[in-house]
Amino acid sequence: PAPFRRGGLRATAGPRLLGSSVTLNSDQVKDAPFAQWSPEQVSKWLDDVGLGQYRTMASHWVKSGQTLLSATPHDLEKEMGLKHPLHRKKLQLALLSLSNPAAGRSSALDHTWVTRWLDDIGLPQYKDQFSEAKVDGRMLQYLTVNDLLFLKVASQLHHHSIRWAIRVLHANTFDPHCLKRRPSDETQTHPSEVVQWSNHRVMEWLRTVDLAEYAPNLRGSGVHGGLIVLEPQFNSDTLAALLNIPPQKTLLRRHLATSFASLxxxxxxxxxxxxxxxxxxxxxxxxxxxxxxxxxxxxxxxxGKKKFDEGIHYICPPDLPPLQLASMVRGLSSLCPGRHYFLAIIPKGRLTPSTPF
Structure with a gap:
């Protein structure tokens, strides 16, 4: 029997790593090339990557692993019922990871972890959409502007929030526990540490600067440490508006501005x-x-052909150079050059020449 495991989609004290979504226990499966896998092995693999709902249709169509490797998006939609565009992207990324086993720690973060990560960055209202789309850690790196709109994330502020949260994950090599929810030392608030603050930790900071009555207004705002420090458009006036501090309370806003600059x-x-x-x-x-x-x-x-914009305008392009958190606060121009936040980068690898990524 499967071991008992706590958790669901509710908020918890911290995100939990539930294990790799692509771990296979059979030595026979590991040794054989994916193209030679049997239909039963492919069906088991679909369960492992979180797409088990398609295994029944796949078992009637897939002759071997090569069937999936050579399939076009139209084939996946027709033969397997993969009509959800993000499910197709999830499958394509999982197939690509088979040829690159050292894909990094992001492949170990499943879609349940991502829903808890949304809690940490202050966007729990999108948990149902992300869970339905099976967005996992690997997919976070390849989310596009249109992907977020498909997930009903329409706010520009929330797009920036997700972008910088993914950037912080990159800087921490996708450590599932990199975001801090509790204060370690109130006297030490270096910006390199603030970058890793969760939404809850930001609300704790508001209490320390005598703004506790406004702290609950940050729930669902998408405000976290990475957004506060790294986004050049985010300033004390932005924070004051999100906290619903009236403009006529000039002394209170001035106090917030001073505390924000120090932070x-x-x-x-x-x-x-x-x-x-x-x-x-x-x-x-x-x-x-x-x-x-x-x-x-x-x-x-x-x-007459269906096209889905899946290769350009990444929210946080995976090809950006690695960052060191200690150097993030020295110059934001190196992190976000210019005014164009959504970069057009074509990925290096594809499954087939006709398969958009």
Whole structure:
């Protein structure tokens, strides 16, 4: 019998690592190339990667592992019923990881862990959508703007929140416990530590600066340490608006601004001021919506074919250079050069030439 395991989609004291979603126990499966796997082995593998609901249809269609390796998105939708675009992306990424066993620690973070991670970054309202889409740690690196819109994440602030939260995961090599929920030392709040604060930890900080009555307003706001320190558009006025501090309470807002500047450090504060004074600055608000990235007009050969924008405009491109948390606060320009936050990067690997990633 399977061992008893606590947990679900509710908030917990901290995210738990439930084990690799692609761990196989059979030595025969490990030794044989995936292309030679039997239909039974492929069905077991679908369970392991979190797509067990498709194993019945796969067992009638898949002749060997090669069937999946050579399948197009149209084949997956027709033969396996993979109509959910993020389920197709999940399957494609899992297949790619078979040829790259050293894919990193992100492959060990399953979709249940991701729902708890949403709690930590202050976005629990999206847990049902992420759980239904089976978004795991590996998929976080390849989420696009349109993927988040498909998951009903439309707020620009929430897009930035997820982007910087993934960036912090990258900097910590996808350590499942890198976000801090409890204060370790109230007298030591170096910006390199603030970057790793969870939403709950930020609310604890508000209590230490005598703003406890406004702390509950940050629930569901997407505010965490990475967003506070690393996002140049996020300043004390943004935080005051999210806390619902009235504009007429000037002394209270001034106190928040002073505490905020001390929290993020002089380097990050200078970058935020420079961005605020730059041309074309627009305030970052929770009500600003993100528009979907539109594809160009298809050629006549592609008319009538379904296309899903899955290869461009990553929220946090996986090809960005690695970061050191200690150096993050020295210069934000190296982290977010220019004003274009959603970068267009074409991935290096594909399953087949006709399969969009």
């Amino acid at each position: 993020v450090g002089p380097h990050a504060q200078r970058q935020k001021q420079d961005f605020l004074q730059g041309p074309g600055h627009t305030p970052l608000t929770a009500t600003t919506k993100v528009r979907p990235k539109k594809l160009g007009f298809p050629t006549f050969g592609n008319l």
